[in-house]
Amino acid sequence: MTELELRDLRKTYRARGRPPVEAVRGLDVRLRSGELLGLLGPSGCGKSTTLRMIAGLETVTGGDVLVGGVPVTDRPARRRNVGVAFENYALYPPLTVRENLAFGLRARRRADRGDVDRRVALIAERVGLTAVLDDRPATLSSGQKQRVSLARALVREPDVLLLDEPLSHLDAAQRDTTRREVKRIQRDLGHTAILVTHDQEEALSLADRIAVMRDGVIEQLGTAHEIYDHPATRFVADFVGEPAINLLPAVTAPDGRAAVSGAVLLPLPVRLPPGREVVVGVRPEDLALTGEDGVRARVLAHEPLLEYGVATLALDGVEDPVAALTDPGTRLARDDRVRVAADPGLTHVFDAETGVSLR
Incomplete structure (x- = not known):
């Protein structure tokens, strides 16, 4: 298990002929080892940009990302040991589930075939995919595809797990089931994790703490009860709660x-x-x-x-x-x-x- 810290993290987009856009404006957050933090907010608030900067998929304008106390801001994504489960699954259609899970390990060439097979079998059992290891993504349900995406992020044994809107494409019944599975898996494996979502129910049920974002800043950071019972701003009060x-x-x-x-x-x-x-x-x-x-x-x-x-x-x-x-x-x-x-x-x-x- 590994701590994750964001220090004054910033991202500004610049385009010729247009004023700069500050997508993320000075985030300061520290996650304990094994903690799951929910980044909750409306579309365009900067939560996915934050996740991409942690993963190394987006350059950082200012500030630092530290994993286990070590700055990784200047490291490329492949050297950060961060697992990402994407919103759109990002599976390879021609490959079987087994091959999708093993692809990243073999591409990195850091494990022999026997070790890759062992790790794939272990994580497939953990997330309930053993029976479909030889199937291709086209034959899977939405819930199964989401589990494959999650398993592919977990199989590399990451220091930090990033979940980008992981349940957004599931129907209500699948969302409830998969949400419980995600929480169980994260607790069992003890990964330090960040969940990006606009769904307050997702954040309230999964996260140990929640950071409510708006316009690139965190308006309030706390437990679900703290945010719901003692909202720091009118925006937080209005955004969290159903009915509103x-x-x-x-x-x-x-x-x-x-x-x-x-x-x-x-x-x-x-x-x-x-x-x-x-x-x-x-x-x-x-x-x-x-x-x-x-x-x-x-x-x-x-x-x-x-x-x-x-x-x-x-x-x-x-x-x-x-x-x-x-x-x-x-x-x-x-x-x-x-x-x-x-x-x-x-x-x-x-x-x-x-x-x-x-x-």
Whole structure:
């Protein structure tokens, strides 16, 4: 097992006649041996560029990549001992699964045939590919192709494992199954790994820690619980969570609450001076339907989803609708009148201009 460290890692793209584009702007991250870090963010935020710089597939504009405490920034990809499982599988169609797994080892000429065969057989058993070793990629399911891509990265016994959107081409059932397999394999083999994904469920379920990226920087780095329960910025709060958090522009009131549209007063977790413009965030599961207390609201729609329901509500006097989770047995019809309340301890508040948490 090996530590991985990124020090002030930067990537700037330059094209003649165009202004430079800063894809990655000074990342500082240190992974413990055997840790899996999730790089989570929307398309274009710099997460795949970061992965490619670690792998040596993209030149580094500034900063360093260290593997096991040793700088590898100037080493070519073939000398970094980094395994990459690509989003598009990148398998060789004319070759069998066995030959795909062995290709990299034989190309490097660092192992004899017997050792290559042993390592291929071992990793194929680990990831459940023994039965299809003599098949070609065209005959495999999407889930099997993804396992071949993962096995090919693992068979070289890498110091660092990089997973680039590994489940994006799988359907829902295959994604759930393969996600559990990826986690089991990474835990069993103990590889230090980075998972690049835009899928929050993937990151939350697989990663030990998550780095939420936006515009080439990390907005927040922490465990899944830290990021979900204590988002550092409005962007993080909005990006992580399904259904998405309710975000309501408001102005702080003299009594310590926040006025939304001048009509609804919501509790705040901190005391702020009156008249400050903020954005109040309440997750749907923290907005409870109550009996007599709470803010009046009208039901716009209700989706019963067996395990829970999602009610879309219009708070009296507030233009933007909000979502609230309901119990499985709750039945609501359009235009029903309800009351909802938010727990101050579970309410988030962000600066309206900067988006930074004020908690």
